[in-house]
Amino acid sequence: MSSSVSITLTQCSRTFAGGNTALQPLDLHVNAGETLVLLGPSGCGKTTTLRIISGLESPDKGGQVLFGERDVTALPIEKRDVGMVFQNYALFPNMSVADNIAYGLKIQRLPKAEIAHRLDEVTRMVDLQGFGGRRIDALSGGQKQRVALARAIAVRPKVLLFDEPLAALDAKLRDRLRIEIGQLLRELGTTAVYVTHDQDEAMALGDRIAVMQSGRIAQLGTPQEIYHRPANAFVADFIGAVNCLEVIGTRADGGLIVPGGELVATHLQGVSSVYCRPEDIQIVPLSQADIKGKVVQSIFLGQTQRLLVDTGGASPLQIEAPSRQRWPNGTGIGLTLTPRVLFHPDKPTVTGNAKEQAYG
């Protein structure tokens, strides 16, 4: 719809009155047309980063925000040509649905016919035909967020910003709206930055994900990179479940001795521990097992079940198993792991510079 624009943050930090540092000096580049998800626990600086991009907040002295080639650091939000969707909807209660959506268009003083045309276009995109005359307080939460979405895209912004837009909705609705937002973003091709603490949302929507921790970017990469090659233990743990196996010793042929057995992983020499995802561990007959243990608990999840297996290590291994099989507590179980699924973050520390962390 509109020509998309890249976003570049250079050395953007943010210190609040009272000396609280919300954001360490941060470099971040969002490609034109890309959806970047800022993911992290509360207080990690993701919302502050979004607000700096939007212009609702300014970076500390020395920080710079570029939209394409244009320096927008000094511009307030109303001059930045962004569309923003808020967690609490922030719809105008004194206006109807149609007036809410058309608000930005009226501010731009577009001709009446053009406003009507765009109103029609966006209400169709968010599936709200026939709701134009409704009062805001007569809408459900999901409908409110659709109105907010329509209001943001109606002005054809260069950049779309989402501040936890689905956090206030219930699980089913959240899944549906997430899919719809994903389709919409692909359709529009607008550069988008999306803040969330929900890893499923991040995986589904992000072309790339920036995982943030205490005011820094812990890792920046595609969902696949983040999930399969987490840069450190924090990222590995935040995105999905992860097992950590202590390495007790190394055999002459390169095998790693871990509690309950040994593993072949030539690419992981000299490490003190190796990591793997629960779904990457296969259950095999005891005679073919690399690692042996005892089931201490099984948690039924519907599609699958999660087994906790004690192998004699510090904490039990988490394993994903088919849900119809029965694993009474105390049953012996054999496990195998291919070298491919084992990983170890190169440096288990968090680093601030995004470019250093970026893969590919």
Added chain:
Amino acid sequence: MKSRLRFTLQLSFTLLVCLFMIVPVAMSVMAGLTENYFVGLESGLTLRWVNEVWQLYADTIWLSIKLAIACLLITILIGVPAAYGLLRSRRRWANAIEELLLLPVAVPGLATALALLLAYGSYREFRGSWLFILVGHVLFTLPFMVRAVLSVMQTAKLPQLEEAAASLGAGFRQRFFGVVIPNSMSGILAGALMVVTLSIGEFNITWMLHTPLTKTLPVGLADSYASMRLEIGSAYTLIFLVMVVPLLVAIQWAGKLTQQRD
């Protein structure tokens, strides 16, 4: 049985209290409409006294209305931006200013008036004009406007709405008039009715500040009670009630409107 007895007792007590408060008002109204109060209703009903009040005191009624409207305009012009400023400023400051604003309500009206006289009494033109009284009224009513507007602003999540409006390209003026004012309307309405009612009924400050040429309705009322027949004073009261009761009903209605919005 027991609860029934309790109910009866409560009801009779309530009715008694109501009677205690309503009877004097009703008597006063009746006094304004009877030919001769000391003879009683047998002397007949008349509008003569109401008419006489109008002859004698019409200018005080007009002045009161003029004052109330001027006072309303000024409290809106000052009070709404002030409430908005308090909303946006830091808490410590805001609290101090809010308390300061309440001072003219807490201090006896006579003291406020005396202070005004001491400060501005020597400017003869100003002192003799109705504007002098207006200053007193604004001082007294402004806190009511600010508080009513501020409380609505605080529940309306205005900062978020403003951020949304700004993200859609609205500058400060557009946000203030297109988002802040419409979403504070119920507060402004409640404040406005309060200000008009208080201004029309204000006596303490006005009594000190008025001159023979700038008498308001309540001052005229005191005057008539002191120097006229009882029937005239009562008829005057009747006119006052006719002006103020609809306003009080409207305040109730505005209050309900505000609650529905939340």
